[in-house]
Amino acid sequence: MGKLFEKFPDPLARLIVVFLAFLVVGVIVVAVVIPKQMMDVSAQWADAVKREEARPIKYAGFHVCAECHDKIYETKKNGYHRDLSCETCHGPAKAHTDDPDKVKPVIPAERTFCPQCHAYNPSRPRGFPQINPVAHNPLKPCASCHNPHDPKPPTTPKECSACHGAIARMKAVSHHVQLACTTCHEVPQRHKVSPWSVKPTKPQTREFCGKCHAKDGKDKMAKDAPKIDLAEHGEKYVCWQCHYPHSPEVEQ
Numbered sequence: 001m002g003k004l005f006e007k008f009p010d011p012l013a014r015l016i017v018v019f020l021a022f023l024v025v026g027v028i029v030v031a032v033v034i035p036k037q038m039m040d041v042s043a044q045w046a047d048a049v050k051r052e053e054a055r056p057i058k059y060a061g062f063h064v065c066a067e068c069h070d071k072i073y074e075t076k077k078n079g080y081h082r083d084l085s086c087e088t089c090h091g092p093a094k095a096h097t098d099d100p101d102k103v104k105p106v107i108p109a110e111r112t113f114c115p116q117c118h119a120y121n122p123s124r125p126r127g128f129p130q131i132n133p134v135a136h137n138p139l140k141p142c143a144s145c146h147n148p149h150d151p152k153p154p155t156t157p158k159e160c161s162a163c164h165g166a167i168a169r170m171k172a173v174s175h176h177v178q179l180a181c182t183t184c185h186e187v188p189q190r191h192k193v194s195p196w197s198v199k200p201t202k203p204q205t206r207e208f209c210g211k212c213h214a215k216d217g218k219d220k221m222a223k224d225a226p227k228i229d230l231a232e233h234g235e236k237y238v239c240w241q242c243h244y245p246h247s248p249e250v251e252q
Contacts, residue, residue, distance in 0.1 A: 058092035061085075065093070068100070072149055079150025080129075089113075089148065114142040120166060129195075132165055152193070160187075163195065167246050174247035184208075184245065206230060209239040 030039075062085045066073035076082060087093050090105040108114075115133040124130060137145060145154045160181045161168035171177060181187070185200040203209065207230070212222035214230040228234075234242060243249075
């Protein structure tokens, strides 16, 4: 190697020679050492397809359920669980469709099943039905009150806390504890039955809070409420950018 480099005294020429040597070695490795199957993408795809096809089929797909359970299928299709596959709750059903009398689907009757989706979790979307499993009809199976294929409330909730428990608990220890939710929100009756389709109103202006908290507020029932100069306090910001409406503590 030393004699070879003597023929190329220029450092750049030596670098080029080394690079070419590595290139040649690389070509030889690719051509001789690496198996052709590893470089053939179509062969890899074919192997992957064979491997997946060899796996036993466990799921039947929810459309198959309609062949025997047409009434339940129609109820679910137009209900609140329409976006759930039947096998989400009943488990893999391929064996059941092959031999319905011998293999029965799972029927989740335990109270712990539904709270996997419906127990209160602040990270879930607003409006998603959530409950406190400890306080909400304790010990009773969910299906004793709700049709699992279209789980509408058996009765229209009379209070907001039925669905908005976290907000109700916060408001209960705040300065707004004496205020009914409808003081600030107009709640259509349909919201209680279909909360996603119809939303309650929310105050959008500074003047709304000013009805109670402005120095010249016109609400006589709020005479003991903290007063501010609406023209100067908070400048252009709406009140709830600094004060959380359900617990509007004031920082001094």
